[in-house]
Amino acid sequence: MKNILFCALLTGAFFTQSCKQEASGHILTVKNTLDVSRSNETVEIKKSDLTLKEGESFEKLAVQDATTKAILVSQFVDEDQDGNADVLLFQPELAAKSEKQFKLVSSQGTKGQEVTAYCYSRFVPERTDDYAWENNKVAFRTYGPVAQKMVEDGTKGGTLSSGIDAWLKKVDYPIINKWYAKNHKSPGAYHLPSPEGLDNFHVGVSRGVGGTAVKIDTTYYVSKNFTDWKVITTGPIRTSFILDYADWDANGKTISEKKYISLDYGSNLTKYEIEVAGTNSISSGLTLHENDGVPTENTEAGWVSYWEPHGDSELGTAIVVPNGNMISSEYFVTGLTDQSNLYAQIKVNQGKVVFYSGYGWKEANEFTTKESWENYVKDFTLKINNPLEISLN
Structure with missing residues (x-):
């Protein structure tokens, strides 16, 4: 099994060096309305939902916890198979009845971390x-x-x-x-x-x-x-x-x-x-x-x-x-x-x-x-x- 390079954070560890953390203006709020904690649930961010700045590349974005500054594991998907990514995936962890904010930051010009393709x-x-x-x-x-x-x-x-x-x-x-x-x-x-x-x-x-x-x-x-x-x-x-x-x-x-x-x-x-x-x-x-x-x-x-x-x-x-x-x-x-x-x-x-x-x-x-x-x-x-x-x- 080959590993795949992503600008990512392995579960449970902090990683603040490999991804260049420049503010992009994209702030996500993820809310859990249930009275149970949530993990291993995938959030999908569609490229079509973002207004990208001039020169900003969707495929060079990474997901950062706005509070801890940690970079989360993420994955790009080319759903329509046209050669360009359409969706960005990540899995946040949320306590019961809570919400968190995440930033989409630039990872351009940096080396991605090696992450196992478990899926x-x-x-x-x-x-x-x-x-x-x-x-x-x-x-x-x-x-x-x-x-x-x-x-x-x-x-x-x-x-x-x-x-x-x-x-x-x-x-x-x-x-x-x-x-x-x-x-x-x-x-x-x-x-x-x-x-x-x-x-x-x-x-x-x-x-x-x-x-x-x-x-x-x-x-x-x-x-x-x-x-x-x-x-x-x-x-x-x-x-x-x-x-x-x-x-x-x-x-x-x-x-x-x-x-x-x-x-x-x-x-x-x-x-x-x-x-x-x-x-x-x-x-x-x-x-x-x-x-x-x-x-x-x-x-x-x-x-x-x-x-x-x-x-x-x-x-x-x-x-x-x-x-x-x-x-x-x-x-x-x-x-x-x-x-x-x-x-x-x-x-x-x-x-x-x-x-x-x-x-x-x-x-x-x-x-x-x-x-x-x-x-x-x-x-x-x-x-x-x-x-x-x-x-x-």
Whole structure:
């Protein structure tokens, strides 16, 4: 894993030398309206919201705490892929019912500090054609067209599934490249326990952790593998990318979907923003595996969770739907292999659906009980529905 240079401050340390702290006139006020502290939540500053001075470069700005003068870790993102950054990301820490001010200062002419790209994703041609992503908490992958064709041609080693696989990691550093490298050297190596974790999460044709489906009458219909991919960004705060899918049939309805996927530092849940046509609702599912876990359905709050025995440990998975867009949930059990899932049905608004899904593994020693996992999900839901308020002077 390569490190990426940013004019930044590593968490918990002060750094006042590397970034040239010249006042730019850009002052941000970030307000937390909730009675809980906030951290690991990403603030987005759009270039279009700033009035830049003559000669001032958006991509040469850094974020400074107005009180402590510390420079925060930040990341620039070229969202429209035109070669120029559109958005500046950073993650402030705020106490309950509080606000902080930050300045955008110039870092021009200075050497950036080396910061680990904890939030990372890439296409993986050496393992057929997976697409994998991770941050400091969790890792995932899903499957591409070559893996699909291998199954359709009867070739050994393929995978036909649009489900989302969970790689169970218990270290905060990046493992994707490392695990694929050891698997390339010794096929199946990442399925074996290691101090870093393992991939023992079976997906099959299930929805895994957040795969999508469309329900017609009593049947759930699903797409095949993704057909194309595009990386948007990787870095210390966010990785994001796009997955395209071929149109697919749901009992006579033609469904199209394009997934904009992102994962931020500190979050156990991936964000899915999906462009959808052909249906008024779409479902996201959590596989039930052996159906020996405990489901929790809270349609009113907008989340579902599944806590289950997993190998020699336990695992929690969840889906969170913001802004009251969860229509219903269903604990769907069938005798068909890998097709039992806990579903959240989500309203399509103006051709788009937004939800979050992810996991917490007991072996990672953060969520060791069903209650601790569900408390995290509740807290995540509260914060997503009450985002930090940003004002710019």
